[in-house]
Amino acid sequence: MTLVDHPVDGPWAGSDIGGESNADRAYEVIRERLVMLDIRPGEPINDDRLATELGFGRTPVREAVKRLERDRLVVAYPRRGTFATAVDLTDLADISEIRTQLEPTAAARSARTASAEARARLAVLARGIAAIDDGDDPREVLRRDVYVHREIYRASGNPHLEQILITLDGHATRIWCLFLDRLPDVATHVREHVALLEAIVAGDEVAAAELTLAHVTGFERAIRALL
């Protein structure tokens, strides 16, 4: 049902329409570097150097950096330049405050409303996650973690929720990466998603919400235990 006519087919198909622009691609690449700490917290961001290194023009890189500023992954100071944001304990608390609300909501919504195709995709994902070995490269394991989260957000069918949670998951993953050497059980943590994915596939929204909440609070506790 439409309140106001759209001149075009979908309300906000956003990134799906007409493919990605160079600015979108630059954004994804630089974001990944910031999240995985290839660019360390506090490190200066040089648009020109990034453009050369990544093979993009300056304009898409500039646009991408502006977007990353709104995500709070970089910060620009007049006359001093642009830097990767610092990570501190306050961020962990602030991000957890939002994620404890929205992550269970997204998981429950996915369990309730996901399409048959989305459920099939999540079931395949669960099998892959179950096969993660303790000896696997922890950074690779984390990348798969990010991927699982994104698929769950997408299955929730609320594009707003998806966008917010992707941003926050970026911050959470950044904190993970910062402590990766001191967190022995990353594989165990990621394998927790098997039960969650199975709950979503089975349409059990209560279990999906509970498992997600335990996952988010468990993450915060694991990090705090190291401090």
Add this chain to the structure above:
Amino acid sequence: MTMLSSEELEADPEGMSFADRAYLAIRDKLIMLDIRPSEAIVESELAAELQFGRTPVREALKRLEADRLVVSYPRRGTFATGVDVADLRHISQIRVNLEPVASRTAAEAANPGTREQLSRLADDTDALDVAGIDRNELMRWDLKVHRAIYRAAGNPHLEDVLVRYDNLATRIFCLFLDRLPTVAKHVGEHTDLLRAIAAGDGDAAAAIALDHVVGFEESVRAIV
């Protein structure tokens, strides 16, 4: 009573770039429906109208795209986003979760200076002539109250999200304002909410915030 413009609502009006100013001006137009949902946006016309260069306007439109107030399609152009019932539900789902958290945290953690400020804002809200006030000024007031609460919660990530979703919700509010019978009640709820936060009553603040969001969604749904 003097109303604040949207510029003054922002934390740091000094040191704003042209792009920041263009962003605020266009955002205001979108929320207050000077640019209607789904209306085409022509960069050059907007730049001429607002007397900004095209570069700051282009940058502002990119930001508004991230805010989901604007959508751009290759070869077809840029439009104000449409509004439909699914959006209302999606937006409410986020606000139902987060507005009570922000209000509770503000009630529990705000410093005495902030409480004093929220308390004054409650008095000023109480004194508003809701029936006589201009629609846009009322909406600006609404935005201002919500922003003051988000700021008081002291979580910048939460503030980012809630500001964005308050903008989207206020735009929907503007669309139906003439047909909503409950505007005075809606504004009155703000007074109670501000007072609960100022008094440090987290439970009451969370409950009022939840009612406020749910009530808004229900009153819009009742007329569409």
